[in-house]
Structure formats: structure tokens, C-alpha cells
Amino acid sequence: MTRLHGRTAIVTGAARGLGAGIAQALAEDGAAVVLADVLPQVNDTAAALASAGHRTLAVHLDVTSEENWHLALTTAVQSFGEVSILVNNAGITINKDFESVSIDEFRKILDVNLLGAFRGMQAVLPSMKRAGGGAIINVASTTTDQILSIAPCYGASKSALANLTKSAALHCAEQGYGIRVNSVHPGTHATPMVMGDGMATEHPAARAIIEAIPMKRMGQPLELGRVVAFLASQDASYMTGAEVFSDGGAVIT
Ligand SMILES: NC(=O)c1ccc[n+]([C@@H]2O[C@H](COP(=O)([O-])OP(=O)(O)OC[C@H]3O[C@@H](n4cnc5c(N)ncnc54)[C@H](O)[C@@H]3O)[C@@H](O)[C@H]2O)c1
Numbered sequence: 249m250t251r252l253h254g255r256t257a258i259v260t261g262a263a264r265g266l267g268a269g270i271a272q273a274l275a276e277d278g279a280a281v282v283l284a285d286v287l288p289q290v291n292d293t294a295a296a297l298a299s300a301g302h303r304t305l306a307v308h309l310d311v312t313s314e315e316n317w318h319l320a321l322t323t324a325v326q327s328f329g330e331v332s333i334l335v336n337n338a339g340i341t342i343n344k345d346f347e348s349v350s351i352d353e354f355r356k357i358l359d360v361n362l363l364g365a366f367r368g369m370q371a372v373l374p375s376m377k378r379a380g381g382g383a384i385i386n387v388a389s390t391t392t393d394q395i396l397s398i399a400p401c402y403g404a405s406k407s408a409l410a411n412l413t414k415s416a417a418l419h420c421a422e423q424g425y426g427i428r429v430n431s432v433h434p435g436t437h438a439t440p441m442v443m444g445d446g447m448a449t450e451h452p453a454a455r456a457i458i459e460a461i462p463m464k465r466m467g468q469p470l471e472l473g474r475v476v477a478f479l480a481s482q483d484a485s486y487m488t489g490a491e492v493f494s495d496g497g498a499v500i501t
């Protein structure tokens with residue numbers, strides 16, 4: 249498919265996991281994709297897509313740094329033209345319950361998961377306006393609807409992100425910018441965040457997670473990527489402020 253041909257996209261947290269799958273899906277749909285991450289591994293991920301014939305570029309971006317955002321955006325525009333797709337995917341979690349987690353750990357999660365996306369949205373708006381419109385997709389989580397006692401700050405950050413997404417969507421619609429802003433809410437996907445280093449899906453902990461999913465499997469990064477590509481495309485031209493779940497039926501239960 250080439251429905252994103254001529255578009256420039258930035259994907260944060262694109263070195264691995266869901267971000268890498270999102271970058272692949274956008275590239276396969278024709279977009280020029282800037283893969284942004286703090287991990288040097290992002291260079292290899294971008295190079296693999298480039299060797300498959302896609303227009304990609306890797307940049308160092310820590311989403312907690314406004315200066316990094318400015319540099320990443322300048323590089324993207326100079327390389328591929330005005331940015332009309334932003335995917336705020338970079339995220340972290342700390343698995344500690346309500347009594348154990350510290351205020352500094354909570355601040356750290358908010359700084360990446362919530363304020364990181366806020367910085368990104370503010371940074372790209374001028375470029376998107378010059379492009380004549382665009383699409384922002386914020387990667388939230390099913391934890392906006394399913395509360396996990398082991399990750400209270402993570403869930404709070406994602407619920408706030410979904411709320412912020414709607415505010416941004418409303419603002420852009422009211423201003424007539426032609427910029428749509430939506431959130432995707434992944435269920436459990438087999439990524440380093442969930443699987444750690446090398447845990448197999450046969451591991452008892454992984455089996456227990458899978459057993460609780462109605463479709464009895466974890467999602468694959470490219471599956472979420474294709475949902476994001478749809479939201480970025482004109483096929484979703486009347487969608488803004490929406491929460492889109494891709495979770496194997498997890499939030500039904
Ligand atoms: N995997 C899941 O099951 C799942 C479910 C729901 C939501 N999510 C969300 O999807 C997103 C991606 O998760 P994942 O599972 O691929 O995680 P992951 O840990 O495998 O990948 C996250 C990426 O974000 C990058 N990152 C972290 N902090 C950053 C920063 N400050 N600046 C730039 N990049 C940074 C990491 O280097 C990494 O490459 C996250 O926002 C996560 O909360 C994941």
C-alpha cells in the first residue's frame with residue numbers, strides 16, 4: 249500500500265518493540281519515517297528498513313528534552329519535508345505497587361509517557377500546519393481501562409495521555425488545522441517491555457498473561473503498526489479524539 253506516500257513521519261521509541269513495528273508499517277505504507285530513540289540500536293532498526301527499500305532515518309531523541317525535539321524535527325524536515333505524522337510511542341514503566349513506588353519514580357514516568365508526548369505535539373504543530381494538516385497518534389494502553397495494582401503510575405500516565413489526546417484533538421479541530429489526534433491502546437504485545445530479555449512465550453508468567461487474553465495470544469508489533477498507519481491515513485479522515493483499542497479482546501473482560 250502507498251496511502252502515506254509523500255508524508256513524513258516521526259516515531260518515538262522506534263529502536264525496538266512496538267515503535268519498530270509502527271515504523272515498519274508506516275514505511276510499508278509509503279511514508280518517509282524518522283525513527284527516534286535514546287538507544288543506539290535505533291540506527292540498526294532504521295538501516296534494516298532502508299535496506300528493504302524504504303526512506304528512513306535514525307535520530308537520537310530523548311523525549312524529555314525540548315532541545316532534542318527541536319533538533320529531531322529540524323533533521324526530519326530538512327531530510328524529508330514537513331512532518332505530517334507524529335507517533336508518540338516512547339514509554340517506560342516501573343513495576344512497583346502504590347505503597348512502594350517513589351515520587352521521583354512517578355515523576356520519571358510522567359516525564360516520558362505524558363510530558364514527552366506533550367513536548368512532541370507542541371514541537372510538531374508548526375510543521376504540520378505548514379504541511380496543511382496531519383495526524384498525531386499517541387500510544388496509550390489498555391491500562392486506561394484495566395487497572396493494574398503493580399503499575400499505578402504507569403496507568404495514571406496513560407489515562408492522562410488519553411485525556412490530553414482529546415484536548416489536543418479538540419483544539420486542532422476548533423482551529424481548523426486539519427490535524428487529527430487519536431490514541432491507540434495496545435493490549436499485551438510481545439516486546440522487551442513485557443518479555444524482558446529473552447523470556448519465551450512458554451514461560452509460566454507469559455502463559456498466564458496469554459491465558460487472560462480472549463484471543464489467547466499476545467499481539468505482534470506490526471499488528472499495532474497497521475492500526476497506527478490506518479489512523480495516520482486519510483482512511484481515518486473523520487476520526488479525531490478517539491481511543492482505539494488493539495488488544496485481542498482484553499478490555500471486553
Ligand atoms: N508492549 C505492550 O504490551 C504494551 C502495551 C500497552 C502499551 N504499550 C506502550 O507502547 C509503547 C512501546 O512499548 P514497548 O512494549 O515497545 O516497550 P519497549 O521498552 O520495548 O520499547 C520502548 C522504547 O522507548 C524508548 N524510550 C524510552 N524512554 C525514552 C525516552 N526518554 N526518549 C526516547 N525514547 C525512549 C526505549 O529506548 C525503547 O526503544 C510504550 O509507550 C508502552 O507504554 C506497550
